[in-house]
Amino acid sequence: MGHTKSAVEKHLPLPLATFHILMCLAGAERHGYAIIQDVAERTGGDLQLSAGTLYRSIHRMLEQGLIVEARRRPASIRDDERRRYYRITAFGSDVAHAEAARLQRLVQLARSSGFAQGRA
Amino acid sequence: MWLYRLFLYLYPAGFRAEYGEEMTAVFAEKRRRARNIFQVTAVWMEAVYDIIRHAVPLHLDALRQDLRYTLRSLHRAPGFAATVILVSALGIGANTAVFTATDRVFLRPLPFAEPNRLVRIWESPPGYSRMEVSPPNYHDWLTMATSFDGMAAYARSSANLVGQGDPVRIQGAEVSPVLLSMLGVQPLLGRLFSPDIDVESAARTVILAYSLWQRDFGADPNALGRTVTLDDQSYVVVGVMPREFLFPDRNSDYWTTLQISPGNAQDRNNNYLEVLARLKPRVSLAMAQREMRQVMTHLEAAHPVENERNSASVNRLGDEIPRQTRLLLVALMGASLAVLLIACTNIANLLLARGMARRREMAVRSSLGAGRERLVRQLFTESLTLAAVGGAVGVVLAHAALPLLSRLVPPSLPIAPATSVDLRVLLFALVVTGLTGMGFGALPAVRVGREAAAAGLRESSRGGGLRTQRLRATLVVIEVAASVVLLIASGLLIRALMEVRSTDPGFQPQGVLTARTWLSWPRYATTDARSDFYRRVLTEVRALPGVQSAAYTSFLPLVMGGGIWPVEMDTRTGTRAQNETASLRFVTPAYFDAMGIPMLRGRDVSDADAADRPFIAVVSQSFVERYFPNQDPVGRTFRFAYFERIIVGMVDDVHVRGLERESEPQVYLSHQQVPDDGLVFYAPKDLAIRTAGDPLSLAPQIRDIVRRADPAQPVSNLRLLGDIVAQDTASRNVQLRVLGTFAGLAFFLAAVGIHGLLSFTATQRAREIGVRMALGANKSGIAAMFLREGIVLGLVGVAIGTVLGYGAGNAMGALLFGIGPLDPVTFGGAIALSLVMTVVGSLPPALRAANVDAQSVMREA
Numbered sequence: 001m002g003h004t005k006s007a008v009e010k011h012l013p014l015p016l017a018t019f020h021i022l023m024c025l026a027g028a029e030r031h032g033y034a035i036i037q038d039v040a041e042r043t044g045g046d047l048q049l050s051a052g053t054l055y056r057s058i059h060r061m062l063e064q065g066l067i068v069e070a071r072r073r074p075a076s077i078r079d080d081e082r083r084r085y086y087r088i089t090a091f092g093s094d095v096a097h098a099e100a101a102r103l104q105r106l107v108q109l110a111r112s113s114g115f116a117q118g119r120a
Numbered sequence: 121m122w123l124y125r126l127f128l129y130l131y132p133a134g135f136r137a138e139y140g141e142e143m144t145a146v147f148a149e150k151r152r153r154a155r156n157i158f159q160v161t162a163v164w165m166e167a168v169y170d171i172i173r174h175a176v177p178l179h180l181d182a183l184r185q186d187l188r189y190t191l192r193s194l195h196r197a198p199g200f201a202a203t204v205i206l207v208s209a210l211g212i213g214a215n216t217a218v219f220t221a222t223d224r225v226f227l228r229p230l231p232f233a234e235p236n237r238l239v240r241i242w243e244s245p246p247g248y249s250r251m252e253v254s255p256p257n258y259h260d261w262l263t264m265a266t267s268f269d270g271m272a273a274y275a276r277s278s279a280n281l282v283g284q285g286d287p288v289r290i291q292g293a294e295v296s297p298v299l300l301s302m303l304g305v306q307p308l309l310g311r312l313f314s315p316d317i318d319v320e321s322a323a324r325t326v327i328l329a330y331s332l333w334q335r336d337f338g339a340d341p342n343a344l345g346r347t348v349t350l351d352d353q354s355y356v357v358v359g360v361m362p363r364e365f366l367f368p369d370r371n372s373d374y375w376t377t378l379q380i381s382p383g384n385a386q387d388r389n390n391n392y393l394e395v396l397a398r399l400k401p402r403v404s405l406a407m408a409q410r411e412m413r414q415v416m417t418h419l420e421a422a423h424p425v426e427n428e429r430n431s432a433s434v435n436r437l438g439d440e441i442p443r444q445t446r447l448l449l450v451a452l453m454g455a456s457l458a459v460l461l462i463a464c465t466n467i468a469n470l471l472l473a474r475g476m477a478r479r480r481e482m483a484v485r486s487s488l489g490a491g492r493e494r495l496v497r498q499l500f501t502e503s504l505t506l507a508a509v510g511g512a513v514g515v516v517l518a519h520a521a522l523p524l525l526s527r528l529v530p531p532s533l534p535i536a537p538a539t540s541v542d543l544r545v546l547l548f549a550l551v552v553t554g555l556t557g558m559g560f561g562a563l564p565a566v567r568v569g570r571e572a573a574a575a576g577l578r579e580s581s582r583g584g585g586l587r588t589q590r591l592r593a594t595l596v597v598i599e600v601a602a603s604v605v606l607l608i609a610s611g612l613l614i615r616a617l618m619e620v621r622s623t624d625p626g627f628q629p630q631g632v633l634t635a636r637t638w639l640s641w642p643r644y645a646t647t648d649a650r651s652d653f654y655r656r657v658l659t660e661v662r663a664l665p666g667v668q669s670a671a672y673t674s675f676l677p678l679v680m681g682g683g684i685w686p687v688e689m690d691t692r693t694g695t696r697a698q699n700e701t702a703s704l705r706f707v708t709p710a711y712f713d714a715m716g717i718p719m720l721r722g723r724d725v726s727d728a729d730a731a732d733r734p735f736i737a738v739v740s741q742s743f744v745e746r747y748f749p750n751q752d753p754v755g756r757t758f759r760f761a762y763f764e765r766i767i768v769g770m771v772d773d774v775h776v777r778g779l780e781r782e783s784e785p786q787v788y789l790s791h792q793q794v795p796d797d798g799l800v801f802y803a804p805k806d807l808a809i810r811t812a813g814d815p816l817s818l819a820p821q822i823r824d825i826v827r828r829a830d831p832a833q834p835v836s837n838l839r840l841l842g843d844i845v846a847q848d849t850a851s852r853n854v855q856l857r858v859l860g861t862f863a864g865l866a867f868f869l870a871a872v873g874i875h876g877l878l879s880f881t882a883t884q885r886a887r888e889i890g891v892r893m894a895l896g897a898n899k900s901g902i903a904a905m906f907l908r909e910g911i912v913l914g915l916v917g918v919a920i921g922t923v924l925g926y927g928a929g930n931a932m933g934a935l936l937f938g939i940g941p942l943d944p945v946t947f948g949g950a951i952a953l954s955l956v957m958t959v960v961g962s963l964p965p966a967l968r969a970a971n972v973d974a975q976s977v978m979r980e981a
Contacts, residue, residue: 031142032139032142032143032145032146033142033145033146033149036146050166050167050170051143051146051147051167051170052143052170052171052173052174053170053174054146055135055139055142055143056135056174056177056178058139059135059138059139059178083142083145084142
């Protein structure tokens with residue numbers, strides 16, 4: 001992947017909402033409301049993104065190049081004209097990987113301090 | 121849903137356009153799933169909170185972007201940025217500076233409790249709208265008037281303070297014991313006067329002003345309880361007032377309780393008390409005024425001679441601002457606004473020109489998806505950024521101008537002069553800055569925004585677009601007109617100052633040194649004691665090398681304008697009718713000689729005019745014209761200040777009240793012809809010394825001489841008579857300097873405006889000029905064409921400005937001292953200057969246009 005390490009690391013640590021949105025877009029292109037629902041499901045209802053949080057995150061992520069608006073929409077009967085679909089970019093995927101690695105290192109450190117279960 | 125959409129307007133337009141629909145859809149979805157009223161409420165609350173929570177950071181994001189962009193684009197045009205910042209700094213600085221003065225005088229409440237209920241009450245006998253009050257009338261008011269919660273009298277006083285270092289003369293007031301508590305100010309140390317404690321039988325007490333406490337008591341907290349000597353009387357210090365307490369005026373050093381002698385308590389012709397009262401809560405000024413007139417009607421009936429046609433006037437304390445001060449400040453506000461207007465139009469013009477040059481940039485941004493609102497927002501960010509920097513520089517300028525501007529607050533008001541730019545002024549500057557930024561940014565932003573939206577990427581047409589050109593021309597006309605108004609206004613003031621300066625004061629100030637030795641009571645209560653002091657001082661002073669003559673008088677002219685007494689002729693003994701008054705001065709022999717006042721008839725006061733001789737008077741020419749027209753006054757008699765006086769001489773008139781003011785006729789009496797302990801206030805105290813050499817070099821010797829005559833006697837106000845005359849026009853000088861600065865700024869800015877417009881037009885029309893030249897037009901023809909354009913704009917501006925200037929001159933009438941508002945010299949000068957400015961501003965761009973290289977321009981085309 002052609003993205004320099006520093007360009008990726010500039011975005012770390014990721015805001016929580018941003019990371020969740022990236023995870024949710026990893027599997028498929030989705031529109032706004034679907035993202036809210038998906039995040040809520042994955043977290044067992046712990047994280048309910050508000051419309052403002054979602055779209056402000058999307059706005060910033062578009063600018064940062066983490067996601068793009070999908071040109072082609074999935075063929076679906078229930079598709080609504082207004083709805084916009086978003087797709088993760090290669091760069092966004094790099095950043096998400098880097099964030100996951102960062103969190104992993106953090107958890108390992110926590111284990112060695114006895115703050116978390118498992119082997120250090 | 122419409123309500124939700126309305127809330128979305130809190131977001132920046134771009135964000136709303138991009139995501140508004142979807143957010144509405146999300147909201148609709150959530151709303152649909154809510155099953156009962158509680159859930160609906162929860163959804164709504166969450167949605168509103170959500171919008172508000174994100175709106176601020178989104179706006180900040182946009183602002184950050186705009187600022188970054190602004191800094192980049194200004195960095196590319198440093199000359200433009202510097203010009204705009206300088207011009208807006210001048211406009212904002214001028215307004216902020218004037219505001220420091222107007223705020224103090226007009227807006228800020230006086231530093232007393234509920235200042236709106238405080239009123240001054242004056243007698244108003246025929247010919248005077250406000251006259252001090254006589255003690256018996258004041259006492260009758262106290263018992264008769266019902267409109268007031270409290271009423272108090274005071275009289276300005278001064279005293280020799282002895283025992284705190286060198287003897288000094290200090291100023292203050294004798295006040296009714298209730299006065300200080302009526303003003304509602306707490307003492308810094310100690311207590312206020314109390315009607316129960318500070319009665320006449322008790323030990324005399326004094327309260328110190330903060331300034332005196334700092335200066336002569338070293339800010340010693342143990343000053344309380346100390347005994348000080350004021351005019352040979354012992355007083356116990358019972359209090360110190362806070363720094364901001366200035367009453368009745370800025371120069372007050374101390375307060376003692378008012379003592380009214382039994383003689384004064386009966387005399388309704390001795391008007392020397394000033395009266396302050398506090399209106400009852402539900403009593404209006406008009407009601408109090410009505411009641412006081414009724415009271416005076418009763419008092420006229422009871423004392424028909426002394427109170428003949430006498431009335432009373434009630435004024436709010438805060439409104440007692442001298443008319444000239446008021447007028448001047450209004451004029452300065454107008455002038456500073458005009459400067460700001462010119463600055464704004466100038467910058468708007470610069471921005472329009474720049475906007476034209478930036479059309480492509482805007483078009484590119486527009487085609488890249490920036491909405492019109494986004495572009496306008498960007499332009500406003502630019503102009504507000506420039507205005508903000510300009511405003512900061514402007515506040516610094518205003519701060520630098522404070523020493524000059526604080527002199528616009530007259531010391532006769534109980535108001536401290538501005539010493540720093542405070543929060544109120546900063547707030548004002550902030551508002552002005554905001555308005556300025558919007559003001560000069562609005563036109564260009566709207567215009568550029570519209571054009572960008574319409575033009576898209578289409579190649580922009582050359583030339584500015586006819587409408588923009590016309591708009592810019594209008595702005596230049598406004599600038600010229602405003603600068604003409606300011607030129608006329610300051611021109612009128614210059615002419616008035618010249619006129620005042622050329623007024624003959626009636627005496628010869630050159631080579632005269634003056635000093636004040638205010639003798640203290642009761643030590644100098646007897647006329648003999650005073651005469652002895654004068655003789656010892658004057659004999660030694662006259663013996664000094666170079667001294668030609670020296671004399672004492674009650675008050676030098678221009679220093680004290682009052683001391684006005686009714687003149688009673690033989691036929692109408694005891695009545696006080698309109699304008700039958702004259703100023704009273706006691707003098708020692710040779711006073712007219714020392715002052716250079718021409719003796720026109722008869723003789724001077726002499727040492728032989730003692731208390732046991734007939735009481736004589738020397739009168740001024742206007743006195744004779746009024747009371748003994750076409751007669752030889754010598755030998756005539758009149759009653760004045762309790763006694764019959766016989767005229768022995770006539771002198772030329774003197775401007776007692778000031779160079780600009782009508783003065784009452786003057787009466788000079790022999791310093792010996794006054795009963796012991798009578799007319800204390802008028803005891804001679806001002807020394808005038810005419811010398812051939814350098815007058816100021818005599819100062820140390822004068823101090824020595826007075827010390828030898830009386831070691832406890834302070835010498836104050838050692839200064840040249842010429843400086844006293846100059847002081848009389850000092851406030852005019854300040855006015856002129858401030859207004860003149862504004863006019864200069866306006867003039868300069870208007871010239872820049874014309875120059876800028878024509879330069880830009882020349883660049884825009886380079887191709888047209890090339891064509892004209894190719895078709896045979898010569899250079900001088902092209903130059904003339906541009907010059908003509910500039911001159912036409914200038915003429916239109918001058919025409920409008922002249923009409924407005926006439927209006928401004930009319931409004932300033934009271935400041936003009938006899939110069940008509942249509943003064944031809946001023947108008948001619950202002951018009952000529954403006955035309956010169958127009959030509960000078962137009963010439964460089966005209967010449968540049970004429971030197972366009974036709975060949976190369978055509979090749980480019």
